[in-house]
Amino acid sequence: MAEVAIVASAFGAGSIWRDGHAAWLGATKTAGAGAFEVRRELMHDADAQRGALRALGTAIAAADLWPVWSTPDTLYADDGALNEAELRLAVESGRALGARFVKLQLGGFAGEAHLARLAAVLEELGVKGTDNAAPNAPRVVVENGQLEQGGKLAQFTALFRALRAGGEDKLIGMTFDIGNWQWTGEAPLMAAVALAPNVEYIHCKAVQGEGARRFARAPAADDPLCRAALARLPSDVPRGIEFPFDEARMQEDAARNVAWLASA
Template identity: 70%
Template structure:
């Protein structure tokens, strides 16, 4: 059975803005989740100060939940350069929260991984690289935009890190649904990137083009099940689709059980 994280947005962005992340931690734990993903875009500036993040981390830990820190910032800027400020800020926030993972978008990576500098900066920041270290593990996620959402970018990234002597310094959050926005085949991506995946986001997608939207997968969802079969079975899986607001607690419990066993 895989560990399951509930992404804060599953409870609804308005609910998180209104109540704060900690208010939903007990619902997550009672649903059977082992982790909670905290979202920077659902917090104001006061909530991301170090003391506030430490307090939130302690509240989530008090419910027995380990933490993921998620930021919409990207590891690489639009010019392809390593964004050292974004990485440093993300790791610092993750450390304050006591996070296991710090998740960024890939961004404008275009061939030069700046491997030596990335490895040195991660060491300086106290991030966990591979099996070494006790700090947060940096993972990059495939996003919904062309930039940072193409399979070739991720293949090139991990190859460049390997060739630069920095293989394994970062890993990947594989979002099953996000591949569909830039038109990439999720199962091909899963087969190609599985060795680098340490965290999975699960969602279904409905609609087409600009009318595409995230939805809960059916219990027999063929894409989610096929992708999970190709990806590492021991890594944590995150619920990143909205729960039915009329029955949040029941829906959370159902999907935690479903995703753990899928």
């Protein structure tokens, strides 16, 4: 059985904005999940300060869950430069929260020129790689997004190829979002085969609509794409629910989907 995280937005962005993340920890635990993904874009600025994040992390631990810290900031700027300030802020915020993963978007990675600096910054922050990170350090992972910049398979294969060539293949990991590839016209199954060795966290959702008017939805129990992608990805990494639950029966739907994703 895979470990399942619930992404805060699954309870509805409006609900998170109104009630705060902590209000949904009980529902997450009752649904059978083991983790809760905190979204920076659904927080007021005061709630993203270090003290508030430490308090939220304490509440998450008290609910017998572990947190993921997710930010829409990108690891690389549009011109390919390393976004050092955003990376430092993400790691420091994740550390305050007690996060297992700190998730950023990839952004404009275009070559290996800044990889040495990335390694130096991560080492300075105590989160370099899996073998030489500080105890209880958050793991930095990059996610394929819904935009062309940071959402193309070629960027990710180039990133991990460059890391391997430089002897830094474990420097950072990947969050593989099954649905997001469809926004950028990529084949999720091809991406799963190419990137599986680097995947440490999976976002699961189905997609409806066309073009820019696509929306996340719950996969059907026999959804062929999600099942085929999961079969090609590591089976021992956490899987996150990033599709909206049915508002009319939120708790029941959350429990059903956690059970489905754990065994899919």
